[in-house]
Amino acid sequence: DTGVSQDPRHKITKRGQNVTFRCDPISEHNRLYWYRQTLGQGPEFLTYFQNEAQLEKSRLLSDRFSAERPKGSFSTLEIQRTEQGDSAMYLCASSEQGSRHMETQYFGPGTRLLVL
Amino acid sequence: RKEVEQDPGPFNVPEGATVAFNCTYSNSASQSFFWYRQDCRKEPKLLMSVYSSGNEDGRFTAQLNRASQYISLLIRDSKLSDSATYLCVVNRPFTGGGNKLTFGTGTQLKVEL
Numbered sequence: 001d002t003g004v005s006q007d008p009r010h011k012i013t014k015r016g017q018n019v020t021f022r023c024d025p026i027s028e029h030n031r032l033y034w035y036r037q038t039l040g041q042g043p044e045f046l047t048y049f050q051n052e053a054q055l056e057k058s059r060l061l062s063d064r065f066s067a068e069r070p071k072g073s074f075s076t077l078e079i080q081r082t083e084q085g086d087s088a089m090y091l092c093a094s095s096e097q098g099s100r101h102m103e104t105q106y107f108g109p110g111t112r113l114l115v116l
Numbered sequence: 117r118k119e120v121e122q123d124p125g126p127f128n129v130p131e132g133a134t135v136a137f138n139c140t141y142s143n144s145a146s147q148s149f150f151w152y153r154q155d156c157r158k159e160p161k162l163l164m165s166v167y168s169s170g171n172e173d174g175r176f177t178a179q180l181n182r183a184s185q186y187i188s189l190l191i192r193d194s195k196l197s198d199s200a201t202y203l204c205v206v207n208r209p210f211t212g213g214g215n216k217l218t219f220g221t222g223t224q225l226k227v228e229l
Contacts, residue, residue, distance in 0.1 A: 033217075091159060
């Protein structure tokens with residue numbers, strides 16, 4: 001157990017509904033990332049927070065997706081008007097600010113979303 | 117062309133065998149390199165970092181060739197518990213801090229009795 005938790009672990013929703021996922025990072029970690037993983041693929045980067053600031057967003061993050069980290073601790077990822085193509089595992093990772101490129105990102109167990 | 121390419125496998129090997137995985141990356145701006153392990157329906161976990169000088173951790177050896185943009189992982193004396201998907205990962209730092217990990221599709225390993 002890396003200490004990153006995500007809720008819910010599974011979500012089934014109907015197309016067109018909104019869903020929200022939560023991530024609680026390891027407590028002393030100021031960096032938080034969201035990734036998406038579809039079947040047979042590796043995780044793909046979605047967005048990055050340093051403390052409460054959202055500093056990077058992937059082009060994969062359409063305008064139906066929004067992420068927040070209001071107090072620099074937990075983060076939420078909301079998907080509006082879900083589509084079947086949004087079905088995937090949504091992974092959160094956190095890290096401690098350290099040497100420029102050798103930091104370790106620790107992943108949570110993921111939220112598995114199925115859009116019917 | 118994908119930024120990180122791996123043979124998806126599966127590699128089916130007997131217990132005790134030596135198995136090697138290869139990976140190529142296309143972005144020469146990549147700064148650091150890793151192998152992650154992912155068990156079925158679980159999250160990825162860091163297996164080891166990869167350095168140009170090569171590094172070893174028990175039965176696992178990783179190598180990086182920056183000139184060829186090639187990364188490898190060697191597993192010796194494979195165990196049943198090594199069965200998993202092995203993800204090749206490259207990292208590019210963001211300008212303002214933080215790091216973007218780009219994952220390959222993963223290579224599936226099945227170790228059999």
